[in-house]
Amino acid sequence: MADKIIPSFKAADLVIELSSTPKPKPDVIPFGTVFTDHMLTIEWNASEGWQAPLIKPFGNLSLHPATSSLHYAIQLYEGLKAYRGDDKQLRFFRPMLNLKRMSNTAKRACLPAFDESEFLECIRQLVETDKDWVPHSDSGSLYIRPTFIATEPALGLRKPGSALLYVILCQVGSYFKNKAEPLSMWADPKYTRAWKGGTGDCKMGGNYGCSLFPQYEAEEHGCQQALWLYGEDHQITEAGTMNLFLHWINEDGEEELATPPLDGLILPGVTRLSVLELTRKWGEFKVTERYLTMSQLCSALKQQRVKGMFGSGTASMICPIGHIVYQGEKLHIPCQDNNSLLTQRLTKELTDIQYGCTPSDWTVLV
Numbered sequence: 069m070a071d072k073i074i075p076s077f078k079a080a081d082l083v084i085e086l087s088s089t090p091k092p093k094p095d096v097i098p099f100g101t102v103f104t105d106h107m108l109t110i111e112w113n114a115s116e117g118w119q120a121p122l123i124k125p126f127g128n129l130s131l132h133p134a135t136s137s138l139h140y141a142i143q144l145y146e147g148l149k150a151y152r153g154d155d156k157q158l159r160f161f162r163p164m165l166n167l168k169r170m171s172n173t174a175k176r177a178c179l180p181a182f183d184e185s186e187f188l189e190c191i192r193q194l195v196e197t198d199k200d201w202v203p204h205s206d207s208g209s210l211y212i213r214p215t216f217i218a219t220e221p222a223l224g225l226r227k228p229g230s231a232l233l234y235v236i237l238c239q240v241g242s243y244f245k246n247k248a249e250p251l252s253m254w255a256d257p258k259y260t261r262a263w264k265g266g267t268g269d270c271k272m273g274g275n276y277g278c279s280l281f282p283q284y285e286a287e288e289h290g291c292q293q294a295l296w297l298y299g300e301d302h303q304i305t306e307a308g309t310m311n312l313f314l315h316w317i318n319e320d321g322e323e324e325l326a327t328p329p330l331d332g333l334i335l336p337g338v339t340r341l342s343v344l345e346l347t348r349k350w351g352e353f354k355v356t357e358r359y360l361t362m363s364q365l366c367s368a369l370k371q372q373r374v375k376g377m378f379g380s381g382t383a384s385m386i387c388p389i390g391h392i393v394y395q396g397e398k399l400h401i402p403c404q405d406n407n408s409l410l411t412q413r414l415t416k417e418l419t420d421i422q423y424g425c426t427p428s429d430w431t432v433l434v
């Protein structure tokens with residue numbers, strides 16, 4: 069059967085209005101505070117459909133005070149990066165996975181569908197326009213934030229009749245303040261990030277705003293991030309805004325790299341999938357998507373079967389976990405010299421691909 073054609077904007081209709089006042093590029097900046105000179109906007113409304121994409125000087129949005137994204141959180145976002153290799157070439161890392169995830173989230177948010185390839189070409193042209201902002205460093209990159217908001221100018225919870233898809237860009241260096249330090253996590257079952265039938269597998273802003281309160285409680289307990297548990301058996305689901313991996317000798321005595329399955333609770337991370345695919349290709353140990361509980365982790369720690377734990381995500385890449393505070397106890401997670409060999413190897417293989425040192429069909433040239 070032929071694929072259904074999605075009514076979408078077309079990259080060929082893109083209009084570019086260049087800024088006449090480009091900003092000086094900062095040397096080092098805190099993440100997400102200084103944006104590049106341009107942004108991409110694409111408007112949609114129910115009667116006329118998608119309008120022509122526009123690249124224009126970066127600026128504020130003008131929204132009606134009743135705008136439905138502000139009242140009912142009908143909005144979503146994505147996060148991906150463009151990397152500059154030693155060969156000066158800019159690359160995206162598996163961008164269609166982000167855009168497919170964005171489409172899935174848009175469907176769940178009752179926002180209109182679009183053609184992901186057309187959107188990628190518009191983003192490519194935005195990055196090309198602001199290419200001088202992509203850092204010349206092997207740890208820096210350009211963060212790309214596609215955002216999709218309902219702009220219905222009326223109260224009343226209903227499917228939006230108008231929406232705005234836009235993309236902004238900012239430079240990014242190292243995500244965590246203490247990069248080399250393994251993360252400290254606080255695990256308390258009184259909070260949960262996601263639940264069966266909910267939107268944990270979608271990248272909606274609402275999932276993140278409500279995680280702030282537990283995040284601050286984690287800090288009060290001397291930890292950097294919340295380790296999200298779920299259910300009576302305290303399943304381990306995600307680590308802050310990262311997917312979670314446990315490298316251990318499992319109950320059957322096998323060396324295993326395990327991460328929770330995509331059952332609706334877990335965000336299908338691009339880095340998660342890449343770690344699964346890389347380690348499966350190595351074929352050196354069992355790689356499994358399976359449920360993991362705190363009691364399984366505690367027994368494994370007691371029996372010295374844990375080799376390491378880490379979080380994975382675009383922002384932080386591969387982040388070792390050093391300890392977990394759980395039920396009043398500080399659980400020490402083994403990691404050698406701040407970084408286990410596995411996390412070092414994964415970081416190297418992934419960055420070599422992202423920065424073009426290892427040729428791979430996972431990258432798309434800008």
Ligand SMILES: Cc1ncc(COP(=O)(O)O)c(C=O)c1O
Binds near residue numbers: 147335338383
């Ligand atoms: C809750 C959550 N889990 C995992 C991830 C990691 O996903 P990715 O590897 O696509 O960045 C993110 C970041 O987007 C996230 O917000």
